[in-house]
Amino acid sequence: MKAAIIKEKRVLKVENVDKPKITDNEVLVKVKASGVCGTDVHVYEGEIPIAKLPVIPGHEFCGVVEEVGKAIKDIKIGDRIAVEPNLFCGQCHFCRTGKKHFCENWAAVGLTRSGGFAEYCAVPRQAVYKIEDSLSFNDAAFFEPTACVLHGIERSHAKLGDTVVVMGAGSIGLIYTQALKAVGVKSVIICDIDDNKLKIAKSLGAEKTLNSKKDDVVKIVKEMTYGLGAEVVIDAAGAEQTLNLAFSLVQNCGSIVVFGVPPENLKLPVKMYDIYRREVSVIGSFTNPPPTNEQALKLMATGRIKYDQLVTHPVSLDQVESAILKMRDHTETVIKAQIRF
Ligand SMILES: NC(=O)c1ccc[n+]([C@@H]2O[C@H](COP(=O)([O-])OP(=O)(O)OC[C@H]3O[C@@H](n4cnc5c(N)ncnc54)[C@H](O)[C@@H]3O)[C@@H](O)[C@H]2O)c1
Ligand SMILES: [Zn+2]
Ligand SMILES: [Zn+2]
Numbered sequence: 001m002k003a004a005i006i007k008e009k010r011v012l013k014v015e016n017v018d019k020p021k022i023t024d025n026e027v028l029v030k031v032k033a034s035g036v037c038g039t040d041v042h043v044y045e046g047e048i049p050i051a052k053l054p055v056i057p058g059h060e061f062c063g064v065v066e067e068v069g070k071a072i073k074d075i076k077i078g079d080r081i082a083v084e085p086n087l088f089c090g091q092c093h094f095c096r097t098g099k100k101h102f103c104e105n106w107a108a109v110g111l112t113r114s115g116g117f118a119e120y121c122a123v124p125r126q127a128v129y130k131i132e133d134s135l136s137f138n139d140a141a142f143f144e145p146t147a148c149v150l151h152g153i154e155r156s157h158a159k160l161g162d163t164v165v166v167m168g169a170g171s172i173g174l175i176y177t178q179a180l181k182a183v184g185v186k187s188v189i190i191c192d193i194d195d196n197k198l199k200i201a202k203s204l205g206a207e208k209t210l211n212s213k214k215d216d217v218v219k220i221v222k223e224m225t226y227g228l229g230a231e232v233v234i235d236a237a238g239a240e241q242t243l244n245l246a247f248s249l250v251q252n253c254g255s256i257v258v259f260g261v262p263p264e265n266l267k268l269p270v271k272m273y274d275i276y277r278r279e280v281s282v283i284g285s286f287t288n289p290p291p292t293n294e295q296a297l298k299l300m301a302t303g304r305i306k307y308d309q310l311v312t313h314p315v316s317l318d319q320v321e322s323a324i325l326k327m328r329d330h331t332e333t334v335i336k337a338q339i340r341f
Helices: 038-044 143-156 171-182 195-203 217-224 240-249 272-278 291-301 317-329
Strands: 002-008 011-016 026-036 060-068 080-083 120-124 128-130 163-167 187-192 208-211 230-235 250-258 281-284 311-315 336-340
Touching: 002 317, 011 317, 026 080, 026 317, 038 317, 060 120, 060 143, 080 143, 128 291, 143 171, 143 230, 143 250, 143 281, 143 291, 163 171, 163 240, 171 187, 171 195, 187 195, 187 217, 195 208, 208 217, 217 240, 230 240, 240 250, 311 317, 317 336
Parallel strands: 163 187, 163 230, 187 208, 230 250, 250 281, 311 336
Antiparallel strands: 002 011, 026 060, 026 120, 026 336, 060 080, 080 128
8 A cells, every 4th residue: 555654854755565454453444535734744843752753644534444353343344434543541540530632541543653644544443433424535534623623612611602712714723713603602703814814714604804913903802892802712823922912802701722732832921910800711722532522523514614625735645745845834825735545
């Protein structure tokens, strides 16, 4: 089979390798679509120590079951499935207390073992989710990011009728825009520095789009919320500027969700008095614990989240390195690159 292998830092080769052999508790997936994520760029740059090179990356993928391990009774050849890449031990303190995303023995398809940048991938049963016929493979490849977004919404406590500001209109911000509308918020105000992305956000249901390089974001958000600010601000940019701005945009008693990955050593000059006096909650959101996965697939099957416009770069396996370089160097606007087989 053909696979894209990151051999060492900044060396990716597409090669013919043996099809993976499965164990009794794994299925062999014939991959149909595989998203390229910022994490894959970090793996390519050798910045993720847990992803020991060489590795076949790819953790956002779906496909058709080609072979089924002997111990698996509830999956059959030909099933259409999507992969949830996180693997949990089920026995540690966090797994046993319903916080599997903090599993002390965590592993992941496409990071600690071969992933979906290949024609076939062996996947443990626990990471396999059947998908409905109404969900296309191109959409199903957004399973993991969509589940992460739903976890962020749950963490945010966004409610019917709220106004939510989303900072960043990358693929994540654009999924947030649609998922927030689906859970019934009154309006989504989205902010980016790229007008093309903002145009897409508008067509996907954002009430207002703001370019933080040109617009007075605080003034406009206040005008749109009777001077109060937004109930929820979701940072899907991970930038110092957006995180700082969040404190001026959030309403008293509101929440700020730190979803975008900030630079590891970033510290902000937050006034602790404001946290006290304004009852502002600053909430982290990390990956996609299991209950949100089922929820994501059900929402995705309704067709309410549109992914077509997010895939700016549909590519073949042979083009994946070029897509990674475009993402790394920002030589083109890549919202999402997706390998299609
Ligand atoms: N918490 C989680 O579980 C989780 C899961 C997936 C991704 N992420 C993180 O979420 C973030 C978004 O992911 P993505 O794939 O959409 O990334 P992306 O890089 O495509 O999108 C980030 C967007 O933020 C915008 N931006 C940057 N600086 C800005 C500024 N000063 N003002 C306004 N906008 C600004 C960029 O133009 C870009 O459109 C990343 O940090 C990613 O690592 C977190
Ligand atoms: Zn990802
Ligand atoms: Zn565990």
